[in-house]
Amino acid sequence: MTRPLRSDAAAEEVARTAAAAPDWAALAAVARPCVACPELAATRQHVVVGDPPAGGRPRFALVGEAPGASEDSTGRPFVGKSGQLLDQLLAEAGLQRAEAAVLNIVKCRPPGNRTPKASEVARCSGWLRRQLELLDPPVVVALGLSSAKWFLGPRTVLAQARGRAHDVDGRAVWATYHPSAAIRFGPRGAPRAGLLADLTTVAGTLA
């Protein structure tokens, strides 16, 4: 799992602040004004903190990379085209989004949807780590390579990591495609079929 760089005071401040939040509402309140990443803080509209489940402990968590334009403008995770496809595939797999925590590694949209920098991932990790502690999902679905690397390590290869649960801090972590890849490769592409197959497998473990 990605840890804050020891030399990065901003990452350490985020981790300290997040660790002191006693519950989801308190964490969201202190995360929303976060300016630990100057470029992202200057260009974002919202810090997309994430969605907790409708009630109680989540059955599983969905963790993506970072918000896109729709998420940035609404402040909600996975509400754009990727989110719509994710909702569709969750339903086809027999999973309900309302039972999930929906999170991202990085809470602010990178300009032009660029890949988040390592320093941004390191700084934002404190929020995600505390979210996982507070919500305590038994199962995590890591959507895309960035998320898979956050949980499983920087040398993770998605094709090798898929198809089985990885124990990470007592949670079953499943790595799969990001829905944006499923959109990019089209309805007959391998990522869409793979994402649906992986979600169906996860659903089977939750039954």
Ligand code: SF4
């Ligand atoms: S990406 Fe995360 S750490 Fe960086 S400014 Fe946004 S909320 Fe703060």
